[in-house]
Amino acid sequence: xxxxxxxxxxxxxxxxxxxxxxxxxxxxxxxxxxxxxxxxxxxxxxxxxxxxxxxxxxxxxxxxxxxxxxxxxxxxxxxxxxxxxxxxxxxxxxxxxxxxxxxxxxxxxxxxxxxxxxx
Amino acid sequence: xxxxxxxxxxxxxxxxxxxxxxxxxxxxxxxxxxxxxxxxxxxxxxxxxxxxxxxxxxxxxxxxxxxxxxxxxxxxxxxxxxxxxxxxxxxxxxxxxxxxxxxxxxxxxxxxxx
Numbered sequence: 001x002x003x004x005x006x007x008x009x010x011x012x013x014x015x016x017x018x019x020x021x022x023x024x025x026x027x028x029x030x031x032x033x034x035x036x037x038x039x040x041x042x043x044x045x046x047x048x049x050x051x052x053x054x055x056x057x058x059x060x061x062x063x064x065x066x067x068x069x070x071x072x073x074x075x076x077x078x079x080x081x082x083x084x085x086x087x088x089x090x091x092x093x094x095x096x097x098x099x100x101x102x103x104x105x106x107x108x109x110x111x112x113x114x115x116x117x118x119x
Numbered sequence: 120x121x122x123x124x125x126x127x128x129x130x131x132x133x134x135x136x137x138x139x140x141x142x143x144x145x146x147x148x149x150x151x152x153x154x155x156x157x158x159x160x161x162x163x164x165x166x167x168x169x170x171x172x173x174x175x176x177x178x179x180x181x182x183x184x185x186x187x188x189x190x191x192x193x194x195x196x197x198x199x200x201x202x203x204x205x206x207x208x209x210x211x212x213x214x215x216x217x218x219x220x221x222x223x224x225x226x227x228x229x230x231x232x233x
Contacts, residue, residue, distance in 0.1 A: 004161075006161075009159070033220050035221070037224075042226075043207070043226060043227045043229075044224065044225075044226045044227065045209065045211075045224040045227075047221060047222075047223075050220070050221055091161060091162070095220050097220065098220055102169060103149060103150035103167070103168075103169035103170070103213075103215070104167075104169060104175065105220065106152055106164050106167055106177065106222075107162075107220070107222055109154075109161035109162040109163075110161050111159050111160055111161040112161050
């Protein structure tokens with residue numbers, strides 16, 4: 001069984017502050033994929049990143065960075081110099097690879113962290 | 120460039136009424152999924168389909184039925200709506216192929232059952 005825990009229900013910061021969203025996962029699979037999705041107030045789900053469990057290198061994309069630590073089963077997401085447009089609910093998700101390409105592997109989501117960035 | 124389209128976007132039902140949510144994708148994806156989103160619980164898988172004419176149960180299938188008569192469409196039905204089915208429903212799809220686990224989501228349907 002898989003499980004994704006996002007212990008931070010809601011975070012509020014002031015614009016330009018850095019903020020880290022935590023994600024801890026449980027899986028028995030030796031290979032898996034981790035994801036982050038953003039859900040802005042408009043409601044749609046926006047894909048941010050996918051990380052293969054084999055690749056433990058941190059990744060940076062503009063103001064966004066991700067810290068994957070297999071030893072602690074964590075995949076944390078940091079926003080540097082936050083902006084009001086970053087206000088959203090952020091979901092971390094996990095899936096084993098669909099090695100046999102059956103379509104029967106679906107994402108398991110955490111409960112989400114609501115980030116509010118105040119001007 | 121529509122992607123995944125869900126209709127309707129909003130709906131209010133009375134307990135016991137029935138309705139169908141439509142999901143349509145124009146990306147020729149083989150696999151389609153229905154999730155529900157509830158506060159504090161994230162997204163949970165209701166049903167999914169691995170191809171035209173196939174459906175399977177997910178984590179929370181009770182009270183829902185689905186059909187995939189055409190590859191591009193995946194319908195979610197509520198035969199007798201209950202207040203516990205008040206939620207936001209998301210449809211998602213993805214293509215076949217290894218390393219294609221990324222899901223493409225629709226914009227959601229907000230359903231209230233009174």
